[in-house]
Each structure stands twice: as C-alpha cells, then as structure tokens.
Amino acid sequence: MTKKQFLEKPLKSELKARKTLNGRNNKGRITSRHRGGCHKRLYRKIDFKREHTEGIVIGLEYDPNRSAYLARIFNPDNKKQNYILATTNIQKGDVIRSNSNHCTLSNAHSKPLERILTGTPIHNISLHPGGNGKLLRASGSYGHIVKKTKNLAQIRLKSGQYxxxxxxxxxxxxxxxxxxxxxxxxxxxxxxxxxxxRPVVRGVAMNPIDHPHGGGEGKTSGGRPSVTPWGKPTKGATTRRLKKNVKI
Incomplete structure (x- = not known):
C-alpha cells in the first residue's frame, strides 16, 4: 500500500458520533479497568454484513477506532459510497463484489462458506446466516476452512482454535x-x-487495604501467587468457558 492510495478526508455520510464507554458496561460499572481519556474520534460506519456492497475501490483510509485500514467503495449504479475492511493486497481500482456466484478468488470478495474453497484465507466471518461479520476483523487476522459437511464448516481461527x-x-x-x-x-x-x-499501578506498591500484594517492610514480591485486587487468580488463569462439541 502506497501513500497515494490513502484518502485524506473521511466520508461525511458514513461518520457518526459515538460516546466512549471508558471500560463500563450498560449498568455503569467498570468491567475493564485502566481505560478512558482517549482522543476525540468519530466512528466510521462499516458494512460488516456484506450483502449489497459492490463497486470500485477509490482509496484507502485510516480508522482511529480499529487497527485495520478501511477501503472506500464507490458503486457506479446508485452513485453511493461506503466502507469495508481493507485486505493486504487490495488496490485502488479493484472491483469488489458481495454474495456473488463467481468462482474468482479475488481479495475482499464476500461469499457464503459453502462457495469458498478449502484452505483459502478468509476474515469477517458471521456467526449465523444473514448476520454481521463478528470474527477475524483485527489487523493481520485470517482463518482457514479445514473441512465441510452438509450443514457445517470447520474453520481454524487465528488463535489456533477450531x-x-x-x-x-x-x-x-x-x-x-x-x-x-x-x-x-x-x-x-x-x-x-x-x-x-490509563496508567496501571503495581499491587506491591499499594497499601494492604488496597491490594492483597500491598504492604510489608521494604520491597516485596507479593508473597503469594499473582491475584487481582479482589483476590482472584490472574496471569495464566483460564477465563473462557468451554462449550460442548457441536454434533455433526
């Protein structure tokens, strides 16, 4: 990607204000600590569903809300523009299609999993038919289709999980x-x-009332396995709930 491909100003029709959550959930409680105070930014509306996005790539853009670049698509039929996630080899002037029956393996073309060849790198995977793409959307992310059955497709994700x-x-x-x-x-x-x-303060630098690792005469290493301020194990403890295997 060269600097000539990047557009300077974003598309005004696809911008909207978005309030930062600062690590808080819908009840206002902090669920992700050490967040907040970021620079002002506007959210870019991106077509994750990829049902009707078709047209020509007219340039790439930087997105302050994500690690990946955006590709601006111009549709000559309805004279409208929108954003999609840019791929590594996408260039200005490329033709983009969505939900097409063509057998081409062009970058940024969107199709159902049943029409994609096994072993092809893919991203922006939806969890169910007709839904928005939810998985593999960060920079450098991709997955591979390992095998297919009549109703299901097994994909190896970037994390190595199937x-x-x-x-x-x-x-x-x-x-x-x-x-x-x-x-x-x-x-x-x-x-x-x-x-x-936001800055992160070490537990051993706090008082005993503030953290289980705090206190003591002089510098200490905590005196116990690493825990959170509420006493729960951290640094290596599994947090994901494993689900039962899907029956084929």
Whole structure:
C-alpha cells in the first residue's frame, strides 16, 4: 500500500458520533479497568454484513477506532459510497463484489462458506446466516476452512482454535490489512493516553487495604501467587468457558 492510495478526508455520510464507554458496561460499572481519556474520534460506519456492497475501490483510509485500514467503495449504479475492511493486497481500482456466484478468488470478495474453497484465507466471518461479520476483523487476522459437511464448516481461527460454523454463514476472502500493527512501539507515555490507556499501578506498591500484594517492610514480591485486587487468580488463569462439541 502506497501513500497515494490513502484518502485524506473521511466520508461525511458514513461518520457518526459515538460516546466512549471508558471500560463500563450498560449498568455503569467498570468491567475493564485502566481505560478512558482517549482522543476525540468519530466512528466510521462499516458494512460488516456484506450483502449489497459492490463497486470500485477509490482509496484507502485510516480508522482511529480499529487497527485495520478501511477501503472506500464507490458503486457506479446508485452513485453511493461506503466502507469495508481493507485486505493486504487490495488496490485502488479493484472491483469488489458481495454474495456473488463467481468462482474468482479475488481479495475482499464476500461469499457464503459453502462457495469458498478449502484452505483459502478468509476474515469477517458471521456467526449465523444473514448476520454481521463478528470474527477475524483485527489487523493481520485470517482463518482457514479445514473441512465441510452438509450443514457445517470447520474453520481454524487465528488463535489456533477450531470452530464449527453454519455452511451458509458469510465470510470474506483475504487477510486483514496493516499486518505490522503489532510491531508498533509507542514513542511516549502521552501516546498511550491518546489511545485511551490509563496508567496501571503495581499491587506491591499499594497499601494492604488496597491490594492483597500491598504492604510489608521494604520491597516485596507479593508473597503469594499473582491475584487481582479482589483476590482472584490472574496471569495464566483460564477465563473462557468451554462449550460442548457441536454434533455433526
């Protein structure tokens, strides 16, 4: 991707204000700590459903709300523009189709899993037919179809996990753009505050009333396995609930 492909100003019709949650849930309680105080930003409306997006790529854009780049699509039939997630090899002038019957393996083309060849890198996978893409949307993410049955398709995710999906669920060809995002190093502490990352204080530096690792005469290592401020194990403890295997 060259700098000439990037557009300077975003599409006004696809912008909307979005209040930052600062790590709080729908009840106002903090469920994800050390978040808040980020730079002002506008949300870009992206077509994750990929039902009717067809047209020509007229440029790429930076999105402050995600690690991947966006591709702006122009539809010559209705003269409208919208955003989709950009792939690694997408270029200005490429033709984009959604839910098509063509057998081409072009980047950013969207199809049901039953029409995608086994072993092809895919992203933006929907959990059920007709739904928005939910999985594999971060920079550099992709998965592979391992095998198919009459009603299900098994996909190997970026994490190495194997999961079954409905054979008619939607997915998109290609690997998400900006694959080197994970190598970016912050230049100063203020850059983390722009991104909404607040400082983290070590438990051993607190008082006993504030953290189980706190207190003691002089510097200590905590004196116990690492725990949260509420005494629950951390650093290696599993948090995901394993579900039963789906019957084929």
């Amino acid at each position: 999961r079954w999906f409905d054979i008619k669920a939607q997915a998109t060809y290609g690997i998400i753009s900006n694959t080197e995002h994970r190598f970016i190093k912050l230049k100063k502490a203020g850059q983390a505050r722009w991104l909404g990352h």
